[in-house]
Amino acid sequence: MIDTQRLVHEFLELVQIDSETKNERLIADVLTSKFKLHGLEVVEDDSASRSGHGAGNLIALLPATEGVNAPKLFFTCHMDTVVPGLGIKPIVHEDGWITSSGDTILGADDKAGVAALFELIRVLREQKIPHGQIQFVITAGEESGLMGARFMDASLLDADLGFAVDSNGQIGEIAISAPAQARITMEVHGKSAHAGVNPEDGISAIQVAGKAISRMKLGRIDKDTTANIGSFSGGGATNVVTDFAKLYAEARSTVQEKVEAQISSMKEALESACAEFGAKSVFESVIVYPSFNHADDAEVVQLAKKAAAKLSLSGRTFQSGGGSDANVFNGFGVPTVNLSVGYENIHTTDEKIKVEDLNKLAEFIVEIVRQAVRN
Numbered sequence: 001m002i003d004t005q006r007l008v009h010e011f012l013e014l015v016q017i018d019s020e021t022k023n024e025r026l027i028a029d030v031l032t033s034k035f036k037l038h039g040l041e042v043v044e045d046d047s048a049s050r051s052g053h054g055a056g057n058l059i060a061l062l063p064a065t066e067g068v069n070a071p072k073l074f075f076t077c078h079m080d081t082v083v084p085g086l087g088i089k090p091i092v093h094e095d096g097w098i099t100s101s102g103d104t105i106l107g108a109d110d111k112a113g114v115a116a117l118f119e120l121i122r123v124l125r126e127q128k129i130p131h132g133q134i135q136f137v138i139t140a141g142e143e144s145g146l147m148g149a150r151f152m153d154a155s156l157l158d159a160d161l162g163f164a165v166d167s168n169g170q171i172g173e174i175a176i177s178a179p180a181q182a183r184i185t186m187e188v189h190g191k192s193a194h195a196g197v198n199p200e201d202g203i204s205a206i207q208v209a210g211k212a213i214s215r216m217k218l219g220r221i222d223k224d225t226t227a228n229i230g231s232f233s234g235g236g237a238t239n240v241v242t243d244f245a246k247l248y249a250e251a252r253s254t255v256q257e258k259v260e261a262q263i264s265s266m267k268e269a270l271e272s273a274c275a276e277f278g279a280k281s282v283f284e285s286v287i288v289y290p291s292f293n294h295a296d297d298a299e300v301v302q303l304a305k306k307a308a309a310k311l312s313l314s315g316r317t318f319q320s321g322g323g324s325d326a327n328v329f330n331g332f333g334v335p336t337v338n339l340s341v342g343y344e345n346i347h348t349t350d351e352k353i354k355v356e357d358l359n360k361l362a363e364f365i366v367e368i369v370r371q372a373v374r375n
Contacts, residue, residue: 001127002119002362008355011098011115012090015107021053021080021143028055028079031114031138035060038121040136047151053141055079057148059156060136062121070132070372071299074159074334075120075365076149076325077113077166078142081105082347092355099352106351108343112358113165114138119362124369131369135159139325142166146289149328157329161300162336163368164326169340171360172313174304176337178320178327179224179252180259180291186270187282188212188234192243202241203279205234209245212273216266225253226321227262254291254319289323292330300335307367313360339364 019027028044035042035058042060047053058079064070082105089101100106117136124131135158141147167175188209193202209232218227227250234245249266253259267283274281294301296317308315326338342357 001123001366002359003122004355004359006122007115007119007358007362008092010118011112011358012092014111014115015088015090018086019080020083020085021141024053024055024080024140028058028140031058031079034118035136038118040121045152045156047148048140051141051147051151053144053147055140057140057152058138062124062134062136064133065130068130068132069374071160072133072135072158073369073372074135074137074157074162075117076137076139076162076164076329077110077117078139078148078325079114080140080143081107081109082143084349096355097352098355100349102349104349105347106353108341108351108353109346110142110166110341112341112343112353112361116165116358116362116365120365120369123362123366129366129370130373132372133158134369142325146323146325146328149325150289154332157332157334159334161303162326162329162334163304163365164324164329164336164338165341165361165365166324167320167338167340168343168346169318170314171340171342171357171364172308172311173316173318173340174301174308174337175320175326175340176294176296176298176301176317177254178292178323178338179254180256180327181288181323182251182259182263182285183288184249184251184263184266184283184285186212186247186249188245188270188274189280189282190241190243190277193241195239195241199241203243203277204241205245205279206242208273208277208279209234209247211276212270215269215273217262221262222258224255225251225258225262227251227266254293256291259287259291289327290331292327292336294335294337298335300337303371304337304339304368306371307364310367310371311360311363313364
């Protein structure tokens with residue numbers, strides 16, 4: 001079914017195109033040309049003007065086979081990579097693994113997904129497989145915080161069910177849940193004084209912030225929720241009572257109400273500590289992307305599980321600990337799950353993927369399209 005040699009060749013071509021996040025112009029142009037070469041209508045949206053990235057999102061359309069009754073599907077991957085991603089030199093090893101030369105990432109995250117989508121288009125055409133309407137959404141800026149998806153106009157999506165091709169795990173596994181993320185900044189405004197002459201006249205912002213942190217629940221809150229303080233800044237000379245401190249934090253939960261409750265508890269801890277010492281506080285929080293949760297019997301999940309079963313893949317469903325474009329597209333109202341790609345050690349120079357898994361991924365996507373066709 002899959003032309004493995006052709007698939008691997010395309011993957012190797014894609015990873016050698018520099019596309020570190022915020023520098024997506026070249027890869028966007030290449031992908032646009034490829035979609036057009038396959039006869040698909042493709043547009044680039046105007047999200048770059050708002051996201052600050054090198055390109056907008058690409059939205060390509062493959063019309064349904066005439067007379068086919070099937071839900072409208074969309075598949076999504078991202079075109080950007082993390083650093084270091086310049087001058088990638090992929091190596092196909094005799095044991096079937098593909099790696100970089102060792103001084104860069106490989107870029108399988110997420111160009112393995114992109115290559116599999118182009119193979120899907122070819123296979124559907126060559127083998128005359130009946131299919132419903134399929135949209136392909138290739139986002140920019142995913143690695144910078146889902147920026148392309150977040151600034152995309154939701155009205156551009158024309159789909160009933162969605163599949164992101166961008167998760168860790170073995171081929172055939174399906175992420176059906178992922179947390180919302182809140183980005184939080186906290187400021188403590190104290191009062192400066194000489195630390196040796198009259199410290200009692202000062203209010204140490206660092207001391208107050210420490211007291212506030214001690215009152216916060218952090219780390220693993222429960223099975224659905226986590227929170228973390230990632231950065232703390234403030235202060236200077238040791239002979240001055242510090243009058244300002246700033247904290248950068250996050251909260252995540254797969255249950256929207258729980259992430260909101262965690263935010264509230266962190267705010268309360270900050271405000272109570274500041275009130276106790278006579279300091280002032282500033283607390284700001286923004287939900288960067290929403291959570292999503294799908295039951296095993298949801299249509300989008302069942303479709304993926306049926307395809308996995310047909311190929312003797314596990315079809316295991318799991319809860320992801322991180323966000324992806326799937327979070328955003330679920331927030332747009334299109335039920336979307338995230339399919340495992342099979343890559344390993346992503347975001348490191350040890351990143352790798354098996355040729356066999358590239359092949360399985362393309363087969364899995366083709367089978368999802370097959371299973372979507374209703375009798």
